[in-house]
Amino acid sequence: MKIAIASGKGGTGKTTVAVNLALSLKDAQLFDCDVEEPNCNLFLGYDLEKIEDVNVKTPVVDKNKCDLCGKCSDFCQFNALAILPEDVMIFPTLCHGCGGCTIVCPNKAISEVDRKVGVIEGSVNGELAFCQGLLKIGEPMTSLVIKALQEHIDKNATAIIDAPPGTACPVIASVKNVDYCILVTESTPFGFHDLKLALDVMRILGIPFGVVINRCDIGDNRVEEYCIEEGIPILMKIPYDREIARLYSKGIPFVNEMPEWKDRFLRLFRDVTSLSEMRDRPEQ
Template sequence: MKIAIASGKGGTGKTTVAVNFVLSIENVQLFDCDVEEPNCHLFLGFNLEKVEDINILTPVVDKTKCDFCGKCSEFCQFNAIAVLPEDVLVFPALCHGCGGCAMVCPKDAIVYENRSIGIIEKSKGGNIEFYRGVLNIGEAMASPVIKALKKHVDESKTAIFDAPPGTACPVISSVQGADYCILVTESTPFGFHDLLLALDVLRKLEIPFGIIINRCDIGDDRVEKYCDTEGIPVLMKIPHDRKIARLYSEGIPFVNRMPEWKVKFVQLLDKIQAQI
């Protein structure tokens, strides 16, 4: 079973939920899909090893063949190629590697070369198999790294995807193909607003979902009222607890010091399995 953990905004506690969840259940993989700022490893303490480089194809123009007709530039929706009267400019950071520019070139003047945009790393500790993607600094496209990361899913295990915040392309790449999505939110005006955006994405993708309310005793009850009205299951509520906050600041998953929460996360998995 594949379970994504997402939210409409950053700082709601996705990584907290993901790490404590995987430490509470058996036969599990954890994928840190927040490839621009992966941080699950900070709480797990695993030694990471490189698995692979992630490359995308980038066009290279042979100017001895090119007649500067501009068809490649007209085709490219991402403005990755600009054709001047006597020159062609390629902007690798904008290229999506679709291959279209080479297909429309009448002079066969365009070939492709691999360009590294990130890496996949892995580690293993106890019953947890951990993978993370790391996007190279300055790169704009996280989705190819996330898609490559998810190819390491073992269908015989429970796979947990710790998604990036928001509702943009990296989030969609992270949650696509999941059997279920946990949305972590907080009952504040910003939390509620961005939760609604995330719910809209999951409804369009037709992925079953439920809610975890983190720091549930701050803010107000607008999230719970909305979930009750819409028939959305509230799977768990995590209090604004000083001990949990202190353990987080020390990089310690709270289930390691508060074993009663391991039972609650096992029950969380049971609720998800019953729902789907």
């Protein structure tokens, strides 16, 4: 089973929920898909090893063969190539690696080389397997790194996916093939506003979802009231607790020091599993 932990905005406690949930399960896998700033390992402290580089094919032009016809530039929807009166310019960071320019070039003047856009790292420590993607600084191809990271998911084990915050393309790439999405929010005006954006995305994608309300006893009750009105499962409420905050500040997953919370996360997992199975069950 693949479970994504997502949020409409940053800072709601998404990574906290992902790490503590993964540590509460047996034979779990944890994947940090927030590849621009992965931080799950701040709480795990694992020694990570490089698994693979993530590369994208980028065009190279043989100017002895190129007659500046412009067919490659006309084809490219991302403006990664520009034809000048006496030269060809290539903008590597705009290239999506589709290879179309090599096909349309009548003179076979275009070939491709690998350009590194990120790296996949991982570690196995006890029962928890952990992998993260790390986008190369200055590269915009976030989704390519996320896709490469998810190739390492073992379909025979439970996978917890820590998605990036927000509702943009990296989030779509992280959640589109999951069985269930847990949306983490907070009881604040910003939390409520961005939760509704994230809910819209899940509905469009057809992904079943439930909500975890973090720091539930600050702010107001509008998130809980909205979820009740809309029939959205509230899977867990985490209070604004001094001990949880103290452990967080030291980079310690609170299920390791507060065993009662491990039981609560196990109950959350059972609820998610049940809700997912109910959705997949054919109607009688």
